[in-house]
Amino acid sequence: MREFLVEITTTIPEGTTQDEVDRRRAAEAVRAKELAATGHLARLWRPVGELRSIGIWRAADEDELHAKVLGTLPLRSWMSLDVTPLESHPNDPGRTDTTS
Numbered sequence: 001m002r003e004f005l006v007e008i009t010t011t012i013p014e015g016t017t018q019d020e021v022d023r024r025r026a027a028e029a030v031r032a033k034e035l036a037a038t039g040h041l042a043r044l045w046r047p048v049g050e051l052r053s054i055g056i057w058r059a060a061d062e063d064e065l066h067a068k069v070l071g072t073l074p075l076r077s078w079m080s081l082d083v084t085p086l087e088s089h090p091n092d093p094g095r096t097d098t099t100s
Contacts, residue, residue: 001039002058002085003042004062005054005056005084006065006081006084008053008054008055009051010051010053011080024078027074028073028075031072035069040069041069043055057070062085
């Protein structure tokens with residue numbers, strides 16, 4: 001699977017009830033655990049003091065990432081995404097491929 005750096009900003013639409021926000025956030029937590037269990041969500045951070053997330057996500061390609069991974073998030077319709085495809089750096093200390 002390929003890795004992607006994904007920056008997510010969630011904006012709750014004006015007029016949304018707190019019950020709807022709570023329901024979607026609870027469903028989002030469940031879905032994130034499912035995606036982590038299948039290897040699609042590797043890491044997730046929230047910058048201090050900000051209401052956005054930065055994560056390492058995995059998928060076969062960017063189409064799969066959008067359609068079958070990020071597109072399944074309950075908060076997706078409230079999200080703006082910035083997706084950056086990643087590749088291993090030759091000096092990455094965690095790199096296991098030493099042939100190149």
